[in-house]
Every structure is written in C-alpha cells, then in structure tokens.
Amino acid sequence: MADEHPLSREELATSLRGLSARYWDKHPFHLRLHAGGCSPDEVRAWVANRWHYQRCLSQKNAAIIANCPLPEVRRRWVERITFQDGTGDGEGGLEEWLVLADAVGLDPAEVRDERRVLPGVRFAVDGYLNFCRTRPWTEGAAAALTELFSPDLMADRIRAWRRHYDWIKPYGFAYFEHRIPVVRRDSQDTLALVLDHCRTREQQDAAVAALSFKCDVLRTILDVVDYAGAQR
Incomplete structure (x- = not known):
C-alpha cells in the first residue's frame, strides 16, 4: 500500500530537485551541442524546432492562470507572459528568439511560420500545452520547474557557443542573457508556490509526476531533432 503521509516541504523540494538527472542537459544531442560537435545545420535545426516550444510558452502560462482561482x-504568473510576448511589437523573448534565428543563419520568417518544425516536436510540445490546459494549476506550475535546472545550462550554452561556433553572430545571445536572471528568480518563486499549495500526498506526487513529464517533453524534442539529423 502506498504511503499517503504528506511529504515535508524539504522532502518535496528534494524530490523535485532530484529530477535534475532527467533534464535534457544530459541528452547526447545537448552534450554534443555544447562540446562543439554539431554542424551548422544541426544548430539551426535546434533553433528552428525550439521556436515551437517558445511560441507555446505564453499559451501554457495563460492556461495555468486560467485554471488558478x-x-x-x-x-505573479502573468509576468511570464509579458516577458515572452513583450509589451509592444518587436519586444519580448519571442522576438529575441527570432534574432537568434537570424544570428545562426536562418530566415526568421521561415522560423515564424514553422515550416521547419518536425512532427514529433510539434506532438511533444502540443502535448505539454494540453497538459497545462487540462490539469490543475499546481501541476502546470510544477511542470515549469525545469527552470530550476536551466539557468546554469543557458550560461554554459553562451560560453560553449562562443567558443565552438564563432560563425554565430554575437547579437543572437540576447535571449539567453536576458532570460538567465529572470529564470533564477522565477524558479524560486515557482518552487515556493508548489511547496505552499501541494499539501496532500496526492498533490505532491502529482507535482513530481508533472515535472517528470516535462523533462520527458524536453528530451523528446532532442530525440526528434537528433534522429532527423542522423537521417540526412
């Protein structure tokens, strides 16, 4: 019989942080990407496919807000939408991602219209969006806790790309440079929300499962991009 006793805050935090081993920084494609082993086409494929994930972030955050009473x-959560969409045309994280696309040699218009997005990537990201639309807001928030693991990865990415891919135009790093301090703050806020509002064991187990699911989504994106590149 499963233990129904609620976890302490420290135990739940440890369980959530323990999922770092499932994060996509351990994926073979990511390891190769940061080691300088990817071709320009592979870097471009990652950027173009990651666009679909970036585009859906505001929609999934709006879904979490809609589900939260x-x-x-x-x-607090609406600030995430403002960061991604900006407060006017030509601003925000989405626009900075298109700047990154230009910096790696992609046509931003082709990235925006998603002609380069692979079906498996679309399926995984849309599944994440649907999860946040249909599950309790606490689970959507818990799924966002991959941000606990992302600031150091983004900082490593900037250093690695500058070292190994000098063909990438420097202005392309703006998204990561602006995102790192924001996600450091957001991750601590999100963790506090999950610890405050997931009080029953059922809620706590669901939060851990949600974060595990999100890790699977991110790794699936890399599985698809990596496989497609190997078939060329």
Missing part, C-alpha cells in the same frame, strides 16, 4: 498567484 487565486488572484495573488495570477498576478
């Missing part, structure tokens, strides 16, 4: 949480 707490105004104090909604007020």
